[in-house]
Amino acid sequence: MNKRPLILDCDPGIDDAIALFAAFQSPEFDLIAITTVAGNVGIEHTTRNALQLCEVAGVDVPVARGASQPLFRQAVFADHVHGKTGLRTLVLPAPTKQALPNAVEVIRQAILDHPHELEILAVGPLTNIAQVFLLDPTLPKLVKSITIMGGGHQHGNMTPAGEFNIVVDPEAARIVFEAGVPLHMVGLDVTMAEGLFPSEIDQYFSVSNLQTTTIHHILKDMVYAEGKQFKEAAYIHDAMALLYMLDPSILQGDWYHVDLETKSSISYGKTVVDYYHVTKKPKNVWVALGLDAAKYKANLKERLHRYQK
Amino acid sequence: MKRKVIFDCDPGHDDAIALLMAFASTRLDILAVTVTGGNQTLAKTLNNAKRVLSFAGVECLIAAGCDKPLFRELEVAPEVHGDSGLDGPVLPESNLPVDDRHAVEVMRDLLDQATEPITLVATGPLTNVGLLLSTYPHVKSKIDLIAIMGGSVVGGNWTPGAEFNIMVDPEAAHIVFHSGIHIAMAGLDVTHRAMVTKQDTERIRSLNKKVPVMVAELLDFFALFHHTMGFDATPLHDPVTIAYLIDPSIITTKEYYVDIDVDGEFTLGATVADQLGSMNQPANTTVMLDIDREKFVDMIVDLVNTYE
Structure with a gap:
């Protein structure tokens, strides 16, 4: 079977970390590179974390350092969720390898090396991807698809209307949403629909090794209630996007026209889904609206249990 | 005791049915019907209000208000x-x-004279209500609730982000939602569940009296557009506000802080509800989210059946 060439663009980030661990156990993909972006925490942290997580997992994947701030706005971080370093209380040895200096160049080359085949999974602000498309507007039509963790139809989390990854760099998101690449949006409607409860995390692994104890530490650290109507659980937003790429049947959704609001003082960063099809504009985004929670959890566990050896 | 109500509207098929329900209810005392431009121009909505009330044999203080939104074209x-x-x-x-005074002055005078709180119902753009609150803020203390049809927590019907009534005059809506007066919002979240089917329409027609037959004919026409939108049945938006005042037990609600988007490119006119509490603001709005459809239809049937 041909492996699917993949760029994983991320800002680890605790949920990014779980997505990376799952990606490292996904032989369906040819993981060409991990590209980093400022988001959950600053670029020094997200890049170092990506390098450290590769070393913990024992994988040799290029890590390329990307944008240190959004296209036009001041950087905003989510260290109240991810801690100062981006991995909360997890402490890992300093990385022995260096990151490549230029994520944009790495992504661009990956697109050119795998025309019409490259898939991009972007689980942070979309700054790097937007910069690639701005530098060379012929590139979007060579990308097979982009899957993002970001946005939401029913609500935001950083603001009432906006989800963090999009709110941080709405202009970049707009460029990516309007690029013409088939876009799959795994947003808050599904990523907050179910998390791992503390009781499920307790006995998550039956084998203890460097990887399983690291993953377990992160999962325990993630248990958090965002908004009073959500249960305390580990909401692993970014991993769900990866698991959707591996098994689309975990999510239900449909194609909609989605506009990206960048001007509003209160709704900037909102992914405006034309749910009632009032615009008749082309359907540019597959929007995830429903989750098969049991299947999602089973698939996640199956991937992560591959470290039990 | 009857709840005292000033009913601001832009009839409109669903406004017309809401008016008929309001005047038929023994729970409500409608002090005035004030009219705004919206579904159609003010001249037409005023004429429609008069014709509906005349047809039903209702007499009431009627006043014409703003013919265009505060800062935008209608x-x-x-x-x-x-x-x-x-x-x-x-x-x-x-x-x-029709009263000589502007609708806003009629509202002001009624509120000034009031010895008990008055509820404002608004089933069109919030132009008149917004102008009232900005021009005569002293009347706020006399208003116990503003019950509106408008907005939506999720999705829009005029643009992807906005519902028609708020979209038409977002600045007026902004004044209302920032007024400090509590709002009961019947937005698309609930009105798209307040569905009237073909069978319901026939049930109303079969009452075989003048007003119910007219209501059935309103529903016939209203269904045409909604069929083109892909609806099997017709969402009866405006009557939900009246249903809420008559019997709130048939409606499911949540308390949210709601703000109005006045400067979005795609979200202009959105009612932005802080569902996760990230704004840390006290709730200003009772947002209606679901309705017992059967009881809603029964209520309409019972109320329109009171007319000869």
């Missing part, structure tokens, strides 16, 4: 309500008198 909805704003039934012209 957008009307002929594709929904027809050229007259009330296409469908044949309604004779009305000679009901």
Whole structure:
């Protein structure tokens, strides 16, 4: 079977970390590179974390350092969720390898090396991807698809209307949403629909090794209630996007026209889904609206249990 | 004790049915009907209000308000309500008198004279109500609730982000939602569940009296547009506000802080509800989210059946 060439663009980030661990156990993909972006925490942290997580997992994947701030706005971080370093209380040895200096160049080359085949999974602000498309507007039509963790139809989390990854760099998101690449949006409607409860995390692994104890530490650290109507659980937003790429049947959704609001003082960063099809504009985004929670959890566990050896 | 109500509207098929329900209810005392431009121009919505009330034999203080939004040009909805704003039934012209005062002055005077709180109902753009609150803020203390049809927590019907009534005059809505007066919001979240089916329409028609037959004819016309939108049944937006005042137990609600988007490119006119509490603001709005459809239809049938 041909492996699917993949760029994983991320800002680890605790949920990014779980997505990376799952990606490292996904032989369906040819993981060409991990590209980093400022988001959950600053670029020094997200890049170092990506390098450290590769070393913990024992994988040799290029890590390329990307944008240190959004296209036009001041950087905003989510260290109240991810801690100062981006991995909360997890402490890992300093990385022995260096990151490549230029994520944009790495992504661009990956697109050119795998025309019409490259898939991009972007689980942070979309700054790097937007910069690639701005530098060379012929590139979007060579990308097979982009899957993002970001946005939401029913609500935001950083603001009432906006989800963090999009709110941080709405202009970049707009460029990516309007690029013409088939876009799959795994947003808050599904990523907050179910998390791992503390009781499920307790006995998550039956084998203890460097990887399983690291993953377990992160999962325990993630248990958090965002908004009073959500249960305390580990909401692993970014991993769900990866698991959707591996098994689309975990999510239900449909194609909609989605506009990206960048001007509003209160709704900037909102992914405006034309749910009632009032615009008749082309359907540019597959929007995830429903989750098969049991299947999602089973698939996640199956991937992560591959470290039990 | 009857709840005292000033009813601001832009009839409109669903406004017309809401008016008939309100005047039929023993729980509500309608002090005035004030009219705004919206579904159609003010001249047409005023004429429609008069014709509906005349047809039903209702006498009430009627006043005309703003003919355009506070800061924008009027957008009307002929594709929904027809050229007259009330296409469908044949309604004779009305000679009901219209008060000389502006609707906003009528509201002010009624509120100034009031010895008990008054509820404002608004089923069109919030232009008149917004102008009232900004021009005569001293009347706020006399208003116990503003019950509106408008907005939506999730999705819009005029643009992807906005519902028609708020979209038409977002600045007026902004004044209302920031007024400090509590709002009960019947937005698309609930009105798209307040569905009236073909069978329901026939049930109303079979009451076989003048007003119910007229209501059935309004529903016939209102269904046409909604069929083109892909709805099997017709969402009866405006009557939900009246249903809420008559019997809130049939409606599911949540308390949210709601703000109005006045400067979005795609989200202009959105009612932005802080569902996760990230704004840390006290709730200003009771947002209606679901309705017991069967009881809602029963209520409409019972109320329109009170007319001869």
